[in-house]
Amino acid sequence: MSLSTRAQHSAVEAPPGMPSRLDGELLEVSMGPQHPSTHGVFRMNVALEGEVVRRLKPVFGYLHRNHEKIGENTSYLGSMPYTDRLDYICSMSNNWGYALSVEKLAGIEVPERAEYLRVILAELTRLVNHASLLGFLLSDMGAWGTPLMYAFRERENILDLFESLSGSRMMCDYMRFGGCRCDLPPGWMERARKVVDGFPHFLDEFEQLITGNEILIARTQEVGKLSAELAISAGITGPGLRASGVNYDLRKVDGYGFYPRFKFRVPLGEHGDCYDRLMMRVLELRETLGILRQAMDDLPAGPIMNPKVKIRAFKPPVGEAYGRIEAPKGELGFYLISDGSGNPYRYRVRPPSLINLTVLEDMCLGHTVADVMVILGSIDIVMGEVDR
């Protein structure tokens, strides 16, 4: 832990309605940017009274990589590999979000097979993301190593699929506007089926290890509650919102891609605490497996790329478009303004991680400093997306 501590004096009042244990003196602790549980380079300035959090101020920008500025200075195709590096655990869904907004901007049709492939790959990405998140979150709670090893074992199987398809484990750069880059290599589908069929075993095992675990329950239930009203007014999306009981999933609401063709349920939480957010991931994993099976069964033959699209020297008409998808972390949107030239005039990313992080202080107030890490972990952030 990199802690630099400094007492804060008269500027801070004793918190109202709270019997003060330290004469209202707060201790300011700076957690991060080098911290094992901040999921990257993120810093929080926490004002503590004893062990209880009284105020919390996030400090961003340690990974600001000028993503949007670079996007405005490069061609539409050139931004595609950069989107891989936004939320670097889920490169496939980022590709899809960006491709979707360019397709909206230029009015491009996508062949059926490509749409199916996109669903399969995005849902595989969801498996990777949620499995890794469960591992990371349990590490944050002190279950050092073991759950993460289990999760990464599954992740490796899926990354093998990505690698044989796109040539890269993490930075797939696979989708294009108007379709996908290349077709499945021989034998891919059988291997993918094997991975999908083996996944419930991991899930059962994992669930058995965590759901009834007393320590986990003590550390997550009633911790970091988020009310549905606050979640809606703060613009929270993804599993965090659904854990508070709000039925909002872009796959159902927008019905982009071919999602309306698949049967799946949207799991909802009740309490909006860390436990619900954690279980939301487990339940979503099960639904995801269902979508994957249906998509794999129905995958049609045909082209994977719209032949009319010139992806090089691509010049969309003047206009603007906002495309959004349900990324594993929430609503991932790309907003593009075109002035008819080869690069976008304005390129803006709506990152779910950043917007879900805005309620961090509300969720942490009144909890102990050790809970901050659990709450942060349950939001599921990736700094590449927060700072861009």
Next chain:
Amino acid sequence: MASAPPIDEGLRSELQKQGIWVTSMQELYNWGRRNSIWPLQFGLACCAIEMIATAASRYDLARFGGEVFRPSPRQADLMIVAGTVTKKMAPQIVRLYNQMPDPKYVISMGACAISGGPFKQGYNVLKGIDRYIPVDVYIPGCPPRPEALLHAFMELQRKIDGQKLTGTGKAAFLDKTVPSEFPVPAFGAHDLEPPANADVFHPPKIERH
């Protein structure tokens, strides 16, 4: 790179048959250090995920004695700079490096840490961490595969194996004239001040004919 063995090899193997193991202080010291490198648990960006994957079940960094990731720089021997170094983060990295006890090593993992990588044109991205701290092993890639990180680890072990404890050319951390801490850059009017540490950063001279 390794220096000539101080003991006659024939004699050594003869003694070994008798159950006597003869070695030099230097060999013993390097052997011990090489097989228990504790890295700093410190990820910056995408490459850090591959670093975690290297430590996880399939690639298992523990085979090389490097699985003990320490969250505190005070307990770490090796800093793996895994990810994009921004100008806001660079001072913290130099400070962390300064806080690590000697002997210490740096692996620069991925294109970003080496040169800024895909984000080199960005106004906020440092063009390589070797401007401020000395780097022992560079691994290119975006991100490098876990195998590449393992390779870097083995290269580092080779380097440690070749270190001398005494005499001329002894290891840098034993040489009192070699600094082990470097000035922490600060944000100036436009950019980091200084833009590079001249004692550390030796860019190649490009000759045009």
